[in-house]
Amino acid sequence: MILFRGRLQFRQYNPGKTNKYDIKVYKLCTPNGFVWNFKIYCGNDPTIETLDKPGSVVVTLGEKLLNEGRLFITDNWYTSIPLAIYLKNRNTDLCGTLRKNKKFLPKDVVNAKLKRGESFVMQANNITVLKWCDKRDVLMLSTCQGNGMAQAATRRDPEKTKPNIILEYNKGKQGIDISDQMSSYYSCLRKSLIWYKKVAIELIAGSVIVNSWLIFNELCPGKNIRQLEFVEQLLHQIFQFENKTTDSQPGTSNNHFLQEIPRKADGTLRRKRCHVCYNKNKEDRDSDFAAKRTKQVSTECSACQKAYCLKCFNENH
Structure with missing residues (x-):
């Protein structure tokens, strides 16, 4: 069920659910949570002879099996x-x-x-x-x-x-329970009045990426990485954060790019005060004021090895 409160002819209302207004999606999954096929309920699905609507959904999803x-x-x-x-x-x-x-x-x-x-x-x-x-x-x-x-x-x-x-x-x-559980982690859904955008995001982030993660762990049993780590590596590969250059901005060096501060041993984020914001606040009053008012970030410059927020990094590099 994909949460959607906008106007839509085939939107579902289920008072027993946490999200009462939803778009219903049928999924066919393997026992490990891999989504093999899916189908959006459109309100008036065709039925197969001798079968009711639920039975027709099963046959439609698994026709190739x-x-x-x-x-x-x-x-x-x-x-x-x-x-x-x-x-x-x-x-x-x-x-x-x-x-x-x-x-x-x-x-x-x-x-x-x-x-x-x-x-x-x-x-x-x-x-x-x-x-x-x-x-x-x-x-x-x-x-x-x-x-x-x-x-x-x-x-x-x-x-x-x-x-x-x-x-x-x-x-x-x-x-199906594993699939729903894995797709609920790190959800990319945002408020939108366009229903097909929410469905597309849910299917890409909730099904395609989870399927890719399951395939990767099956083909590489020695690594067996976590879902969050897989998503982060996938995004770095797609957007090529490490090789990103900013030559269009004057005074920018190719060796400077914003990266995440190395995490702690237990995997939690490591945060530091923004270097530029701290100095600005310190000049205005004192170090105690700067320590309280400066926001903490989890990103740093790869070359300077100093913590920067996105705004200060763009202004100084």
């Missing part, structure tokens, strides 16, 4: 019996949570009364519908898992077991 024996993990808004049949006919499996009001579900499973740890399963035509009670009832569907149980030990219960369908779902569903 069908007929390859893959597994799709979906939440309860998308999962349905018709979608499972459609994907099974396309040599693709489905696993996901279910809403109890979905059509064609076996009533015996939906209405089963269970105690904690108990499960009730029904199978037909390679489709398994399971109801399992933990803290609350969970309704699941799968075309590749049966009614088997596996160990899922916790600190409180080392001998706890869960159905294989639940474990398979938790393993695959984490991808």
Whole structure:
């Protein structure tokens, strides 16, 4: 969901969300958070025959992955019996949570009364519908898992077991959560009344850069850099900060450019008082006044090795 409060025909209103007015974006992600495909909800999406709108979204996003024996993990808004049949006919499996009001579900499973740890399963035509009670009832569907149980030990219960369908779902569903979490860090979104600018920035900064970072760490396992460090290096590479020259400004040397002061050992920023601002304030009154009034910056001149704010650097170089 991309926050947007301007006028837009397909803007969504969801009172249960922190940001109530949003542009909805569907994403197809791998378990490690890589965004494989995305689609903007435009209010009136076409549907595929025999499928509802949520099922049509799944098929549209994963069309190029069908007929390859893959597994799709979906939440309860998308999962349905018709979608499972459609994907099974396309040599693709489905696993996901279910809403109890979905059509064609076996009533015996939906209405089963269970105690904690108990499960009730029904199978037909390679489709398994399971109801399992933990803290609350969970309704699941799968075309590749049966009614088997596996160990899922916790600190409180080392001998706890869960159905294989639940474990398979938790393993695959984490991808969309990781993607949303990574894209929320270092967000570039700003206020704008033009909706496609916000969507473009979100997709570039929230999906493309995160995808690049994941690919880099996978191809270079020895480095495994942080997301912030990757973004900083990417920006330096794009804008070529190190090789930037300012010959258009009189009195500027090619060896002088503004750079970040080396960070502390724990990675936090190191700040110093602007050299020029401090001297100006010291001339006006005294050193105590200058120490209080001079702003601290995290940038310095590469040649002078003195801290400068952007304004003072441009004026003196």
